Amino acid sequence: MMSDSRVSSVIQEWASSYSGQAHTLNHNTPSSQLAQMDMVPYSQSQGLVRGGSDDMMGLSYLPYSTSCLNNSSAGSTNHHQSHANTQQDFSSFLLPSLRTPVNKRSISKDSAEYRLRRERNNVAVRKSRDKARRRIMLTxxxxxxxxxxxxxLLMRIGQLTQELDSLKHILSQRHIQGSDDGAAGTSSI
Amino acid sequence: MMSDSRVSSVIQEWASSYSGQAHTLNHNTPSSQLAQMDMVPYSQSQGLVRGGSDDMMGLSYLPYSTSCLNNSSAGSTNHHQSHANTQQDFSSFLLPSLRTPVNKRSISKDSAEYRLRRERNNVAVRKSRDKARRRIMLTxxxxxxxxxxxxxLLMRIGQLTQELDSLKHILSQRHIQGSDDGAAGTSSI
DNA sequence: AAGAATTGCGCAATAC
DNA sequence: GGTATTGCGCAATTCT
Structure with missing residues (x-):
């Protein structure tokens, strides 16, 4: 039905999409059975390093205001500073460590260097997501x-098993013919 | 090495993640070989409806200003209206149809109804992405x-083949013993 | 130390 | 009308 060349070609492409840049295996791989050629890029490293508060079950899409300090504190929420959001900005006094927005040389929006970095990151993001899309489709x-x-393979096993049974049967017949010299071997008694 | 119950359970979970809501098969599925139980949710429907200008090869992560009318026209770019982007807003005179931002009752940001809709959509987005993550991992x-x-299965096939060869060999030996009555049956000439 | 890559999240457009 | 899906940009983090 299908030529094997296309199959192996796509499988090779799939494999290369995982070991392509040789930097996917040393990510985290905390799962025990996904260690050979899969990388678990999604929600594993995040669950351990970043948010990871209520992502272990089907509860990660709750209104997100019920979990814990959500809006504009630890996460990367409201980056539209002139959006008149109904939620205020708690980033100035929550979690005194890990603070960046107010200090850090006042990142100076609308500077050329900022726009350059943003545009570069946007390109990288598109590239990375394209790669992820391709990888998913290949998988x-x-x-x-x-x-x-x-x-x-299952059909082949069925064939072989049947053939084997036939031969075994034939062989058993011959064995009866060959060893029993005309006597009543198996049927009587 | 591994109990088959866990395997079949995960496979069932995988299958259910595709036919779960029964609305994944009638998306587009333009690919010929991905029609049975896969859905190709990524870059297919988008490539035909939305941007889809240079996504057919590895060119989709180019600076995105080189493709065509990109910024803030057809795509959903610059939604941070007070960001002082270096690119202007061409949405007022490009593509006169399919226009919404300027009219449409001036969506009235910071209204309670807007925030409600936004928050609901955010919940839906998180839910959908969680689902996608799960589906990817299951795949x-x-x-x-x-x-x-x-x-x-390949190892089983090897076993069966070897066994079959053994039996065939034995049978051929017996055939020579049984049918050839001392004459030169097969080897000479 | 600096750039690239990855990722969660929100927004808007669109599909359903 | 609503939810679901998805491309995109941003920011934080991680990787190289």
Missing amino acids: QQRAMQLQEENQK | QQRAMQLQEENQK
């Missing part, structure tokens, strides 16, 4: 092809 | 388990 295709291959 | 696990299963 999906790989899973489908592996399933097809599994089906074929 | 990865599924691929790995399918590969393990493939290895086992």
